[in-house]
Amino acid sequence: MMKDFKQSILVSIWFVFLTFPLMAVRVNTTEQVVEWRWMSMVWVAIATFSLSYAWRYLLARKQAKKNEEDISHGKLQLLMEDMGFRYKAMGLLLLLALIFPLVFDTYQNTIMISALIYVVLGLGLNISVGLAGLLDLGYVAFFAVGAYSYALLNHHFGIGFWSILPVGGIFGCLFGVILGFPILRLRGDYLAIVTLGFGMIIKVVLENWSDFTFGPSGIANIDKPGLFGMDMNIDSSTTYIYYIMIALVVFTILITNRLKNSRIGRAWIALREDEIACVAMGIDMARTKLSAYALGAFWAGMVGVLFAAKTTFINPASFTFMESAIILSIVVLGGMGSILGVILGAFILILLPEYLRAFSEYRMLAFGAAMVLMMIFRPQGIISNIRTKYEYKKLTEETEHG
Amino acid sequence: MAEKHKLLEVKGLTMDFGGLRAVDSVSLEVHEGEIAALIGPNGAGKTTFFNCVTGIYNPTKGDILLHPKGLPTRRLNGLKPNKVTEMGLARTFQNIRLFSDMTVLENVMIGRHCRTSAGIFRSIIRDKGVRKEEQEIVETSYQLLKKVGLAESANEFAKNLPYGAQRRLEIARAMATEPFLLLLDEPAAGMNPQETGDLDQLICKISEEEQIAILLIEHDMKLVMNISNPIYVMEYGKKIAEGSPQQIKDHPKVIEAYLGEETDA
Numbered sequence: 001m002m003k004d005f006k007q008s009i010l011v012s013i014w015f016v017f018l019t020f021p022l023m024a025v026r027v028n029t030t031e032q033v034v035e036w037r038w039m040s041m042v043w044v045a046i047a048t049f050s051l052s053y054a055w056r057y058l059l060a061r062k063q064a065k066k067n068e069e070d071i072s073h074g075k076l077q078l079l080m081e082d083m084g085f086r087y088k089a090m091g092l093l094l095l096l097a098l099i100f101p102l103v104f105d106t107y108q109n110t111i112m113i114s115a116l117i118y119v120v121l122g123l124g125l126n127i128s129v130g131l132a133g134l135l136d137l138g139y140v141a142f143f144a145v146g147a148y149s150y151a152l153l154n155h156h157f158g159i160g161f162w163s164i165l166p167v168g169g170i171f172g173c174l175f176g177v178i179l180g181f182p183i184l185r186l187r188g189d190y191l192a193i194v195t196l197g198f199g200m201i202i203k204v205v206l207e208n209w210s211d212f213t214f215g216p217s218g219i220a221n222i223d224k225p226g227l228f229g230m231d232m233n234i235d236s237s238t239t240y241i242y243y244i245m246i247a248l249v250v251f252t253i254l255i256t257n258r259l260k261n262s263r264i265g266r267a268w269i270a271l272r273e274d275e276i277a278c279v280a281m282g283i284d285m286a287r288t289k290l291s292a293y294a295l296g297a298f299w300a301g302m303v304g305v306l307f308a309a310k311t312t313f314i315n316p317a318s319f320t321f322m323e324s325a326i327i328l329s330i331v332v333l334g335g336m337g338s339i340l341g342v343i344l345g346a347f348i349l350i351l352l353p354e355y356l357r358a359f360s361e362y363r364m365l366a367f368g369a370a371m372v373l374m375m376i377f378r379p380q381g382i383i384s385n386i387r388t389k390y391e392y393k394k395l396t397e398e399t400e401h402g
Numbered sequence: 403m404a405e406k407h408k409l410l411e412v413k414g415l416t417m418d419f420g421g422l423r424a425v426d427s428v429s430l431e432v433h434e435g436e437i438a439a440l441i442g443p444n445g446a447g448k449t450t451f452f453n454c455v456t457g458i459y460n461p462t463k464g465d466i467l468l469h470p471k472g473l474p475t476r477r478l479n480g481l482k483p484n485k486v487t488e489m490g491l492a493r494t495f496q497n498i499r500l501f502s503d504m505t506v507l508e509n510v511m512i513g514r515h516c517r518t519s520a521g522i523f524r525s526i527i528r529d530k531g532v533r534k535e536e537q538e539i540v541e542t543s544y545q546l547l548k549k550v551g552l553a554e555s556a557n558e559f560a561k562n563l564p565y566g567a568q569r570r571l572e573i574a575r576a577m578a579t580e581p582f583l584l585l586l587d588e589p590a591a592g593m594n595p596q597e598t599g600d601l602d603q604l605i606c607k608i609s610e611e612e613q614i615a616i617l618l619i620e621h622d623m624k625l626v627m628n629i630s631n632p633i634y635v636m637e638y639g640k641k642i643a644e645g646s647p648q649q650i651k652d653h654p655k656v657i658e659a660y661l662g663e664e665t666d667a
């Protein structure tokens with residue numbers, strides 16, 4: 001404790017020294033005098049000292065906790081592993097989600113729709129990054145593929161939303177496989193660079209292939225999803241999209257959950273854990289990797305269609321690297337491989353900035369700080385992966401022993 | 403001794419890494435019911451030999467032939483590791499390669515992957531066949547864990563197991579692929595005498611009860627001399643001797659290369 005105290009004092013003195021020219025000295029050019037602001041020095045000292053001390057305290061506590069027990073078994077974690085509680089919570093959440101548009105206005109609905117879009121994107125990326133361990137920094141490319149396939153098909157041929165929804169997913173899949181083939185042998189950093197490049201390529205193509213994609217000016221007047229040819233005003237159509245989105249999220253959760261707990265899902269996780277051992281255990285690496293990419297991209301393509309239908313206007317500016325980074329952060333922050341974690345992560349990362357618009361200038365700063373803190377104190381994410389408990393016959397064993 | 407069915411036949415296997423010849427025309431045979439051993443000083447090329455046989459490396463020259471019982475002979479050269487495993491040849495690793503963030507049971511369940519068939523669509527629909535298959539995977543895996551004595555820790559993370567148990571888990575995982583030949587790469591490395599003794603028994607049990615032939619790389623001389631016959635000795639990539647434990651013990655070249663200190667004592 002004493003050591004931490006001394007260290008913190010040293011840190012604060014160092015910071016006072018560093019910030020001295022900025023914080024203490026001020027030249028008043030109109031009156032040609034130098035002002036010495038000693039009080040601000042004191043504030044800098046106090047602030048850095050308390051921050052540094054709190055930092056050390058938290059680190060020490062984390063260390064102590066680590067020695068005590070496995071950090072992955074927090075209270076929240078245990079609660080989540082209780083199946084009865086989980087079903088009740090899910091039912092309640094679904095009910096809340098269903099009455100949400102009845103209570104709140106269109107503005108709230110729109111925000112919620114974009115959060116739900118990111119939930120699906122996060123769940124999709126969770127397949128390739130969280131489960132199969134294949135880092136993808138260009139995930140937004142698949143989102144763009146879905147959005148543009150709806151926008152273009154709608155613009156040229158007037159095909160409706162519902163027929164394109166699965167097509168967008170399949171196009172996403174296709175691009176996932178196209179990306180997957182060249183990078184089958186890559187790992188880690190190299191994989192990250194190639195996927196990053198892929199994301200960039202898609203964006204550059206969208207911007208420059210004007211004949212096909214209408215370039216940076218984008219495509220406008222995309223049809224909103226129809227409901228038996230009914231005319232809808234903005235409010236009701238937003239509500240309608242909201243319900244479609246809820247259905248899509250539920251669908252995504254169901255499918256990804258089943259995949260995760262299947263033979264395929266286990267192969268993905270094994271691939272993430274150890275590639276060589278995975279192959280030596282008879283798992284076809286190429287097929288497993290491709291399926292992870294394709295199924296991850298499927299959701300991005302599908303939700304891309306919905307995105308285009310929601311905004312009715314898309315241009316390449318919506319599909320920047322920043323989007324990929326945010327989706328990746330959702331997965332990392334929420335907890336790699338954990339479906340619930342990813343959903344929570346998406347809500348936190350998308351809703352918080354919306355409701356804290358007053359601090360929007362500091363958004364990236366807070367974002368970065370949150371990420372760093374997260375990596376230090378809870379590297380496994382908000383909710384780490386919950387392992388399935390398998391049922392097996394213990395009876396035979398007991399009789400043998402008895 | 404009656405002629406036994408030949409399972410694995412390696413003829414003149416050679417592996418070059420650039421200018422370095424890591425394995426130089428080594429021939430080896432493993433018969434049904436045998437526990438064969440491959441020994442040699444560090445860097446003799448034993449693990450490289452294993453990696454060639456299991457498809458991790460593609461050998462420069464030579465033939466690796468597999469004669470499964472009742473099936474036509476297959477040449478393993480250049481096959482992908484997962485194909486080799488599918489053919490009935492499973493391995494463990496010198497430096498343990500478990501799926502550390504999966505549970506012990508799941509590790510073994512991965513081994514069942516190549517013997518089961520549920521694809522993406524059937525996994526999503528989860529029909530009756532898939533559910534039955536899943537249950538079968540769990541039961542078989544659990545039985546295997548019981549065999550190697552890890553049933554109690556089935557739901558623990560693999561990384562939390564003690565070292566000796568991790569070794570046994572690797573063996574259980576390899577056995578889940580239903581091999582007829584098991585390749586163990588230094589299974590007793592880093593184990594204390596008691597753990598080595600347990601392992602000794604486990605290997606014999608696998609060989610006898612499961613009818614699985616075993617080829618092992620080992621440094622622990624006691625273990626090798628106790629349980630394996632025949633023994634092949636490698637040095638600098640070349641095979642220098644082969645034969646029964648007694649023959650190996652008395653072989654001048656082996657004594658020179660490897661066992662010199664033991665005969666002095």
